[in-house]
Amino acid sequence: MSSISGMEDDEFSSFFESSPTLKNKEEILSKLNRFIELNSSRQGGKRIVCVTSGGTTVPLEQRCVRYIDNFSSGNRGAASTENFVNAGYAVIFLYRRGTCQPYCRSLPDDPFLECFEFPDAKNIRVHASHSEAVKMAVMDQQAAIAEGRLLKLPFSTIYEYLQMLRLIATALKDVGPCSMFYLAAAVSDFYVPWTSMTEHKIQSGSGPLDISLAQVPKMLSVLRSNWAPKAFCISFKLETDSKILIEKATKALQKYKVHAVVANELLTRKEEVVVVSNSGNVVVRRDCDNPESIVEDNLIHLLVDRHSTYIKESHT
Amino acid sequence: MSSISGMEDDEFSSFFESSPTLKNKEEILSKLNRFIELNSSRQGGKRIVCVTSGGTTVPLEQRCVRYIDNFSSGNRGAASTENFVNAGYAVIFLYRRGTCQPYCRSLPDDPFLECFEFPDAKNIRVHASHSEAVKMAVMDQQAAIAEGRLLKLPFSTIYEYLQMLRLIATALKDVGPCSMFYLAAAVSDFYVPWTSMTEHKIQSGSGPLDISLAQVPKMLSVLRSNWAPKAFCISFKLETDSKILIEKATKALQKYKVHAVVANELLTRKEEVVVVSNSGNVVVRRDCDNPESIVEDNLIHLLVDRHSTYIKESHT
Structure with a gap:
């Protein structure tokens, strides 16, 4: 291990130590291991990709009312997931709660208002204009999950995201070069360290508010050097300029x-x-x-x- | 007009002048006027309530990648809307895009995955366990909209929210005491004035980030004193302490x-x-x-x- 990655590892250890603990860690881990085992035992050994999608939130208060968010609809991650499944990959879809889901891209914004009608109290009908979109969201999505080609894991905060990514990377270690990371999520660069955060809602009424944000340790270095050094790794860069x-x-x-x-x-x-x-x-x-x-x-x-x-x- | 409300009006004028212009203003206004006209002409004259719901975003960059958000699922506003419709009110539902919708509270998080099945490629079926929830989301919601008892208007930023609220309040002026404001939305107290905002994405890599936020002018005073002084007005206070x-x-x-x-x-x-x-x-x-x-x-x-x-x- 080089001294640089060692240093970044230390930075990460202290980030993780001060993070709120991940809820359902055991449940996530058991889903993950089952999914990887199933796909590794398929004939020829499956390729497995972890697609991350959507933005992470950064709480400004421990009992969180306010947070900083990154704009991301999750469209890129959802569409890419479908393409990876079609290309024969098993996909771990690590997504921000509430963002775009695989196979659901063609649904309208307000699907229950626009896609369906009840001709009588017993039968539901899909409007012809949305029948393909609904079929895709239901049939194709359910098939991908039932066949063990798609595992969906939701996150909200930067703390959840980084802890889950570490779990996934560690669980994929044995898959080696057949594993891939496709890191389309919009991860915050800045955060308020949990330990220096106010417990209660920040009070207004006392003039302007100054927030000082620390840099999130760069996860990419430690992912590449320690967590999953053999995986094929794709990152994203979004700019407005x-x-x-x-x-x-x-x-x-x-x-x-x-x-x-x-x-x-x-x-x-x-x-x-x-x-x-x-x-x-x-x-x-x-x-x-x-x-x-x-x-x-x-x-x-x-x-x-x-x-x-x-x-x-x-x-x- | 008292000098205080005059002052607040000035503060608001400068807030609105420096805001990005509301897209679809004409379309919103025409929907609004049609809705109010329809309901005012009903026998006895209808009571009309404006329910606001969900959190407002505060962009940190003009070409917005990062923003500050307020936690709010929109559950309160959605559930209250149903209750107001049941009580005979016409409801203008001013909601944050992506938050909980009226009549959709009982749907699971991932409805297309959990509610439906395709027994064959032509017919869609609702799982028995979710049949009531889907019926409510489709039948009851569509009926409320078709009968002109519910008008849904989405917003995202604090700029959109305040401009739309002003439009609604002004349009409801003639409804007088029969109009009501039920302000359940979680409105930001702080914002970055549009004119002092950076155009492009804030660059990381140069140490910690300090953000200075100004106070959003208090909309409640001006709503009460100027925009809709005769309306019945309910506000909300959320605290963690x-x-x-x-x-x-x-x-x-x-x-x-x-x-x-x-x-x-x-x-x-x-x-x-x-x-x-x-x-x-x-x-x-x-x-x-x-x-x-x-x-x-x-x-x-x-x-x-x-x-x-x-x-x-x-x-x-």
Whole structure:
């Protein structure tokens, strides 16, 4: 272990020690182990990807009324999950509660208002315009879960997210190069350390409020060096300023030694992304001539290919 | 107009002037006016309540990646809306996008996974255990909307919330004492003024972050004194510390001259609330001997009675 990763490990230990304990830790762990065991024992040994999705919250009070949040609909993670399942992967979907779910992208905002009708008190009918969307949300999603190809695990706070990610990474250690991390979640960079946090609701009425936030320890380094050093690892970089995007993605690639960074800009992220890696930058676009096409179709295709090469090279 | 409300009006004018403009303002206004017209022309003249629900977000960046949020599931507002509709009110439900919807309280967290099955590719079936919940979400909700008893208007930011509330209050002015505001939304006390906000994503990597937040101008005063002075007005006070709750609710009652303040504590808010008003404090509990009972059943019952008295007194 290098001295750098040792240092980051220490930083993490103190972060975790001061975090509120993860509820249902045993339950999560048992679901996780069952899922990994099932998929590792499949013929040929399954590839398993952990897709993280949605933003993490940072509580500002211990009995939390206020928190800082990161904007993320979870669309990227949900769509990518479907693509990974279609490509034969087993997916651990670590998602922010309330964000977009796999197979549910085509549902309207208010599905119970718009998708259904009751022609009489006994029978429910799906409106023709939404029948494909509902079928996908129910049939395809239930099938993926029933067949053990999809495990959904929800989080809300940065504390839950990092503790669950560590559990998953540790549980996937034996899967080695066949495991992958696809870290699409929008993780907070700043937080209020739990121990220095006020217990009760911050009172208004006494003028402006100044909040001082500490940096969240960089999880990527420790994930790469300690938690799951053999896994294929993809991180994301979102910026609103296109001028600094590629530069920041390239820096992240070098600093955290991930296998690729998916660079995306807030306004154009549904049209194109840039995959930044040591073999150069590749622009990935959605197929413009197919209105159903999404950028994740081509993105996951590219990453699955890269993962195949990585697995082959690891075995030689 | 007193000098105090004049002052607050100024504060509000500058808040609104520096806010990003409300999208779809014309569309919202036309929906609103149609809804109010329909209900005012019903026999006897309808009572109309504006129920606000969920938390407001406070963007930290103009192209918003990070924001401060207030914890609120929207359960209180959604359940209260159903009770108001049952009591014969027309309800304008001003809610935070993604929070709990009226008639949807009994649905599970992941309804498309848990409520339905497709026995074949053509027919959808509701699991018996969720049939009542789905029927309520679809039939009852659609009926309330189709009959013009429920209008749903979504918001996300504090800017949208306050601008929409002003639109609603102004549109309801002619309904006079028959209108009611039931302000259950968790509105931010602090915000970053739009004009002093950074355009792009705040960069991490340069040490801790200090945020300075200004106080949101108190909307309650101006709602009471200018926007809708004749409406019956109920505000909410949520605290995590029971010791200061009633004191703070009483202060709010006096300061904003609302007709009642519903005081609730974070941990016990589903079991009991205290209605604080000039006629004394009343503890309202849910019926413990009925597991289906919720605290909103008794709360709305009490407030509808109070509203009736208020209307009678206004006419004499």
